Amino acid sequence: xxxxxxxxxxxxxxxxxxxxxxxxxxxxxxxxxxxxxxxxxxxxxxxxxxxxxxxxxxxxxxxxxxxxxxxxxxxxxxxxxxxxxxxxxxxxxxxxxxxxxxxxxxxxxxxxxxxxxxxxxxxxxxxxxxxxxxxxxxxxxxxxxxxxxxxxxxxxxxxxxxxxxxxxxxxxxxxxxxxxxxxxxxxxxxxxxxxxxxxxxxxxxxxxxxxxxxxxxxxxxxxxxxxxxxxxxxxxxxxxxxxxxxxxxxxxxxxxxxxxxxxxxxxxxxxxxxxxxxxxxxxxxxxxxxxxxxxxxxxxxxxxxxxxxxxxxxxxxxxxxxxxxxxxxxxxxxxxxxxxxxxxxxxxxxxxxxxxxxxx
Numbered sequence: 287x288x289x290x291x292x293x294x295x296x297x298x299x300x301x302x303x304x305x306x307x308x309x310x311x312x313x314x315x316x317x318x319x320x321x322x323x324x325x326x327x328x329x330x331x332x333x334x335x336x337x338x339x340x341x342x343x344x345x346x347x348x349x350x351x352x353x354x355x356x357x358x359x360x361x362x363x364x365x366x367x368x369x370x371x372x373x374x375x376x377x378x379x380x381x382x383x384x385x386x387x388x389x390x391x392x393x394x395x396x397x398x399x400x401x402x403x404x405x406x407x408x409x410x411x412x413x414x415x416x417x418x419x420x421x422x423x424x425x426x427x428x429x430x431x432x433x434x435x436x437x438x439x440x441x442x443x444x445x446x447x448x449x450x451x452x453x454x455x456x457x458x459x460x461x462x463x464x465x466x467x468x469x470x471x472x473x474x475x476x477x478x479x480x481x482x483x484x485x486x487x488x489x490x491x492x493x494x495x496x497x498x499x500x501x502x503x504x505x506x507x508x509x510x511x512x513x514x515x516x517x518x519x520x521x522x523x524x525x526x527x528x529x530x531x532x533x534x535x536x537x538x539x540x541x542x543x544x545x546x547x548x549x550x551x552x553x554x555x556x557x558x559x560x561x562x563x564x565x566x567x568x569x570x571x572x573x574x575x576x577x578x579x580x581x582x583x584x585x586x587x588x589x590x591x592x593x594x595x596x597x598x599x600x601x602x603x604x605x606x607x608x609x610x611x612x613x614x615x616x617x618x619x620x621x622x623x624x625x626x627x628x629x630x631x632x633x634x635x636x637x638x639x640x641x642x643x644x645x646x
Contacts (some may be wrong), residue, residue, distance in 0.1 A: 296502055298466050300485065342483070342485050347498060357637075372584060373628070407605055439561045473623070540558060
């Protein structure tokens, strides 16, 4: 029997995959792209990615109990299925290398200054690999429990930041002469919405057939709302002119937020050192598991545990010794957005259309 997850777990898996790391930098990226009207750009992307999610979930429902590599072989044949699975495997490898390197640098330069980068990467890789070994069902359970805490804590934090910040900073909300900027700003915020494609490797069971699509679409909608709250609360604290100077804009805004005279520590940036880091670990575990599942389908005769070990060493070597900041920046700005559109939109839509035409 295949490992499956509940609808609620699907909601939090998607939510944590998209927001886990993206929260750190999205305030800066959004403001640079669309200013105080960034919420419009985020809303446009939310609608667009809900459209992409519709096709991914529809394929999962149509081919119950199967994942991309399995139902694609029924739609386009075994050879093309191998090609498609290879495309997704390379994509998730690139994403994994980028995330593990970026997260390791974030933890080192903000919290563990004296710890070697290699050691941090190895530690978070070990946790992610172990979670992958336990399977998506166990990851789903972790995400469901932790996701509730994550959402409640961050919403409390955002409300606090908006209350203590200056609401004049987030105005104007909309300007007619900036509509073009709002629309073209979409291209700069594609990466934070990438992650819906992980659902291609999560099989739908009986429990998912009725409300699986609804929960999946709602998760993307909630991600969009969550991003808007992140952006607006960060701007309210440090202002639109200062926010573009910080790569980790959310963390900087949290450091500037103090709550005197309460049982809560005055500076609320401790939240990211606890709740935020755990959200990132969940994100890394999900992406790592998706990569290992894709490679396992490509190499069915190879033991999954062996694949997990090999992938761990490959990511460790690439992220620790080969990939530097310049390569990361190039991947993030030039490769990942285009590649992400292919795996999140183009391939699922084409498979869905072919399946419809062939009446599968």
